[in-house]
Amino acid sequence: MLGVVRSFTNFAAALAEFNNARVYGGIHFRTAVQDGQATGTAVAVYVLKNAFRRVDGHDRDEWEGEDDGAY
Numbered sequence: 001m002l003g004v005v006r007s008f009t010n011f012a013a014a015l016a017e018f019n020n021a022r023v024y025g026g027i028h029f030r031t032a033v034q035d036g037q038a039t040g041t042a043v044a045v046y047v048l049k050n051a052f053r054r055v056d057g058h059d060r061d062e063w064e065g066e067d068d069g070a071y
Helices: 011-024 030-050
Strands: none
Touching: 011 030
C-alpha cells in the first residue's frame, strides 16, 4: 500500500507479520514458513558462531547454547 509505514517493537514482531502475510497471501503453507524460519535461524547462529570472529582472538562464547529461535 503506497504511503503506509509499518513499525515494530522488535524484529520478532516484524518476522511474525511477514510470515503471516506469506501464508494469508497464499504464497506458502504455514509449515513451510515455520520450516524456513527454523532454517534461517540455524544458519544465522552458525554464521555468528563461525564467521564473525573478534579481531582480538577471543571466541564469542555468549553464542554457545543459544538456539531458541529468538533472533
